[in-house]
Amino acid sequence: MPSLTKRDLIVDITNKLSHRELTQTVVTEIIDQFMETVTEKLCAGEKVIIRNFGVFQVSEIKAKIGRNPRDPGKDIKIPACAVVKFKPGKELKAKVAKTLPIIREKNS
DSSP states (O other): OOOOOHHHHHHHHHHHTGGGTOOHHHHHHHHHHHHHHHHHHHHTTOOEEETTTEEEEEEEEOOEEEEETTEEEEEEEEOOEEEEEEEEOHHHHHHHHTTHHHHHHHHO
16 A cells, blocks of 8 residues: 655645745755654643644553563563554544545455
8 A cells, every 4th residue: 555755745745835836845844843843742741733633642551561472471571651642633534434435445
């Protein structure tokens, strides 16, 4: 399944906003600053809410005991860690829900 890279995103935005005379360099700076700001806010424990898109927030995964598949009798301590979770907004959910036929076609 194809994926969208940062480079693809920059080219796509530059092409869609060509009437604004934005260069790829400017669009790259904007995207880099966006990602840096989101990262800073998440690292500070804040939620990042982008209306009509979704919410990014940091959650804690508690410490737990795991098993080594090669040595199932031995316990492994897995430490607690922080992870980023994303909850899509209403509009994003609605648009993605309409893509089921496209996804099924690509997977068959």
